[in-house]
Amino acid sequence: MAFTRKPQTFSSSINEVTIGTGEKAVTIGGANIMPLYTFDAPAKNKVAVGAEITDTGVDRTLPGIAAYYDGAETIAEIAKRASEMPGADFVALALNGADPNGDNRSVEECVEVAKQVAEAIDVPLVITGARNVEKDTELFSKLAEALQGRNVLFVSAREENYKTVAASAVMAYGNKISAESAVDINLAKQLNVLLSQMGIRPESYVMNVGSAAAGYGYDYVASTLDRVKDAALTQNDVMLQMPIITPVSQETWAVKESIVSEEDYPEWGDRETRGVDMEVCTAAAVIAGGSDAVILRHPQSVATISGMIADLM
Amino acid sequence: MALKGLDIFKLTPKTNCKECGNPTCMAFAMKVAQGAIPIEKCPHMSEEALAALSDATAPPMKSLKVGTGAAEHTLGGETVLHRHEKTFVSENLFAVSAAADTFDEEFAEIEKIDYERIGERMYVEAINLEYTDKDSYVQLVEKAVGKGRLLILDVKDAEAAEAALEICASEKPVLNGATPENYERFTEIAKKFGVALGISAPDIDALHDTAEAVEKLGYKELVLDVTAASVKDTFANAVQVRRSALKDGDRTFGYPSIVDLKKLAAGDPHKQTALAALFVLKYGSIIIMENMSYAQALPLYGLRQNIFTDPQKPMKVAPGIYPLNGADENSICATTVDFALTYFVVSGEMERSGVPVNLLISDAGGYSVLTAWAAGKFSAGSIAKFIKDYEIEDKIKNRTLIIPGKAAVLKGELEERLPEWSVVVAPNEATNLVKFLKEL
Numbered sequence: 001m002a003f004t005r006k007p008q009t010f011s012s013s014i015n016e017v018t019i020g021t022g023e024k025a026v027t028i029g030g031a032n033i034m035p036l037y038t039f040d041a042p043a044k045n046k047v048a049v050g051a052e053i054t055d056t057g058v059d060r061t062l063p064g065i066a067a068y069y070d071g072a073e074t075i076a077e078i079a080k081r082a083s084e085m086p087g088a089d090f091v092a093l094a095l096n097g098a099d100p101n102g103d104n105r106s107v108e109e110c111v112e113v114a115k116q117v118a119e120a121i122d123v124p125l126v127i128t129g130a131r132n133v134e135k136d137t138e139l140f141s142k143l144a145e146a147l148q149g150r151n152v153l154f155v156s157a158r159e160e161n162y163k164t165v166a167a168s169a170v171m172a173y174g175n176k177i178s179a180e181s182a183v184d185i186n187l188a189k190q191l192n193v194l195l196s197q198m199g200i201r202p203e204s205y206v207m208n209v210g211s212a213a214a215g216y217g218y219d220y221v222a223s224t225l226d227r228v229k230d231a232a233l234t235q236n237d238v239m240l241q242m243p244i245i246t247p248v249s250q251e252t253w254a255v256k257e258s259i260v261s262e263e264d265y266p267e268w269g270d271r272e273t274r275g276v277d278m279e280v281c282t283a284a285a286v287i288a289g290g291s292d293a294v295i296l297r298h299p300q301s302v303a304t305i306s307g308m309i310a311d312l313m
Numbered sequence: 314m315a316l317k318g319l320d321i322f323k324l325t326p327k328t329n330c331k332e333c334g335n336p337t338c339m340a341f342a343m344k345v346a347q348g349a350i351p352i353e354k355c356p357h358m359s360e361e362a363l364a365a366l367s368d369a370t371a372p373p374m375k376s377l378k379v380g381t382g383a384a385e386h387t388l389g390g391e392t393v394l395h396r397h398e399k400t401f402v403s404e405n406l407f408a409v410s411a412a413a414d415t416f417d418e419e420f421a422e423i424e425k426i427d428y429e430r431i432g433e434r435m436y437v438e439a440i441n442l443e444y445t446d447k448d449s450y451v452q453l454v455e456k457a458v459g460k461g462r463l464l465i466l467d468v469k470d471a472e473a474a475e476a477a478l479e480i481c482a483s484e485k486p487v488l489n490g491a492t493p494e495n496y497e498r499f500t501e502i503a504k505k506f507g508v509a510l511g512i513s514a515p516d517i518d519a520l521h522d523t524a525e526a527v528e529k530l531g532y533k534e535l536v537l538d539v540t541a542a543s544v545k546d547t548f549a550n551a552v553q554v555r556r557s558a559l560k561d562g563d564r565t566f567g568y569p570s571i572v573d574l575k576k577l578a579a580g581d582p583h584k585q586t587a588l589a590a591l592f593v594l595k596y597g598s599i600i601i602m603e604n605m606s607y608a609q610a611l612p613l614y615g616l617r618q619n620i621f622t623d624p625q626k627p628m629k630v631a632p633g634i635y636p637l638n639g640a641d642e643n644s645i646c647a648t649t650v651d652f653a654l655t656y657f658v659v660s661g662e663m664e665r666s667g668v669p670v671n672l673l674i675s676d677a678g679g680y681s682v683l684t685a686w687a688a689g690k691f692s693a694g695s696i697a698k699f700i701k702d703y704e705i706e707d708k709i710k711n712r713t714l715i716i717p718g719k720a721a722v723l724k725g726e727l728e729e730r731l732p733e734w735s736v737v738v739a740p741n742e743a744t745n746l747v748k749f750l751k752e753l
Contacts, residue, residue, distance in 0.1 A: 003566075280584075281613055
């Protein structure tokens with residue numbers, strides 16, 4: 001018997017969410033197929049790749065990153081360079097300096113940085129906060145006001161602060177937010193339900209269901225992604241049909257493989273190469289699992305992953 | 314395809330002879346349907362009935378043993394498309410491709426990747442042997458035998474294949490050479506030497522037709538090479554082959570797969586890493602790489618280990634003393650549970666701090682701190698017992714013990730049980746360990 005194709009398409013689909021404005025606005029989601037299964041039906045939008053920059057400056061200890069950002073000194077110059085990165089669809093500004101346990105930069109300073117970044121680029125802007133609930137609540141509220149009309153995506157609102165963040169970022173100033181949960185389908189759904197009960201429309205938020213670097217409990221991430229996509233598509237669970245954004249770089253550049261020096265681990269070889277492989281391995285895994293957007297740091301990772309996406313979609 | 318009890322009952326003699334140990338033929342049939350007992354337990358089944366049943370009760374994807382000795386591996390045997398539905402059972406293998414003129418250098422590189430991660434040996438399990446011409450192929454195979462790796466013979470020349478198998482058949486390699494044109498000859502060769510046969514074809518329809526034709530020749534020790542001309546088609550093949558076998562009951566595609574990334578992304582190691590990750594998740598059984606550096610191995614083997622763990626069994630690290638940052642007998646001690654994720658997060662943050670610490674891991678059942686504490690597997694008693702059993706007081710002179718913030722409640726009782734020790738409570742979250750240790 002000849003091979004019988006049984007394409008798996010669904011009557012339900014992932015929501016579409018647009019970030020940014022104008023010609024370079026990016027829309028993610030929209031698929032009614034399992035992630036990357038473009039042989040079943042065309043994917044409506046391609047997976048988007050973001051180039052991460054931080055308010056604390058460029059990590060020039062890595063030669064590839066230093067070379068890419070060579071000559072870019074101010075945050076505006078760095079942002080512009082990131083927006084031109086081959087393969088990058090958006091710029092992701094990580095406000096690491098706002099962390100109260102770190103530099104503890106004031107909200108005013110962060111707003112100023114974000115405005116400069118927004119002015120310098122013509123691609124959509126995603127802003128990740130200090131990953132501190134109190135600080136992010138204040139930060140996102142002020143940023144949302146300052147960046148009104150730019151359709152910025154704020155990553156992330158959490159269970160503890162979703163009301164304030166959603167009210168200011170989305171309802172008051174028309175930006176987008178991501179709902180973050182910690183690698184658990186039930187928590188992800190619960191937060192989506194809470195946001196929808198506030199009256200936040202499906203086209204106004206995405207979710208970040210949590211991540212981990214490859215080898216660091218990635219099994220939980222893989223199964224959470226599988227289950228979320230399964231519920232969204234096969235069971236038509238509208239409270240899990242939000243597109244997914246995954247900040248990959250924050251996880252992968254913090255693990256041992258990307259940190260330890262070649263002097264300490266000579267057999268492991270060049271640190272930058274290790275960091276890139278950890279970043280692309282994890283990114284490919286979350287995209288295979290159904291992430292609709294990823295945030296990456298290294299220009300080589302952005303090129304590799306956007307190349308893989310182009311090959312597959 | 315699962316058969317219903319009633320279908321099986323129809324094939325039994327219906328005599329209720331009880332020789333199978335069950336009161337009635339119907340009871341027997343029900344148990345067979347659940348997979349509780351094999352059909353052969355009934356001594357009165359006719360040959361035809363047995364054949365019909367073994368066909369119908371066979372698993373949807375063949376489980377295939379390849380290689381011998383330490384290089385023996387099981388491929389396939391999967392029953393689900395997603396690990397959370399049950400578990401994946403056979404880890405994919407990583408292979409590196411080698412050619413005759415460069416084999417020695419390539420094997421020297423392959424051998425460098427060999428380390429342990431959470432109780433598992435991480436190394437390049439297989440070598441893909443590339444064909445150029447018959448004479449040099451024989452030389453290549455001669456070099457590759459006895460290296461303790463599964464061999465994959467990437468050869469479509471029947472004479473070269475036979476010559477190669479004369480040398481290495483006893484190692485049970487995979488003969489990856491059958492095509493729609495040569496499959497009859499290659500099936501004979503595979504049968505003669507008793508090795509698994511790899512099939513490739515220009516497209517998925519031809520792959521199906523060829524696999525079916527080989528099955529008709531009576532050979533079912535098969536592997537399907539799903540590599541196509543493009544990444545997109547290769548991914549489409551890998552997914553459709555697995556999905557049609559497991560979800561749609563297409564037995565002809567119920568075999569392990571081979572994906573050759575050297576053919577898809579030669580000269581681009583980062584892209585091969587990304588694609589390898591894709592195929593670890595989506596249905597590659599043997600993934601062939603051009604090379605395997607540490608930079609590639611570290612994330613890929615970690616990912617594979619994560620994906621192929623049984624979701625019902627937590628990953629555990631072995632109990633013991635883990636000296637970090639060059640810790641010695643004068644360095645402080647810290648303790649946490651043996652849940653692999655906890656261990657990696659905690660040891661990672663401790664390494665980032667640069668402070669020498671002896672991390673003491675006791676058997677806590679593979680649970681996280683709070684769960685282990687609630688289950689009584691991480692208690693003052695268990696920690697004190699570990700310190701005694703592992704003779705920590707003889708091995709380490711320092712008497713400071715850091716305990717997890719989430720187990721702060723243990724401090725008082727621990728100080729009673731370990732009077733010489735000063736017990737310090739760490740922060741609740743591992744991310745605050747760097748600051749905590751530096752200020753200690």
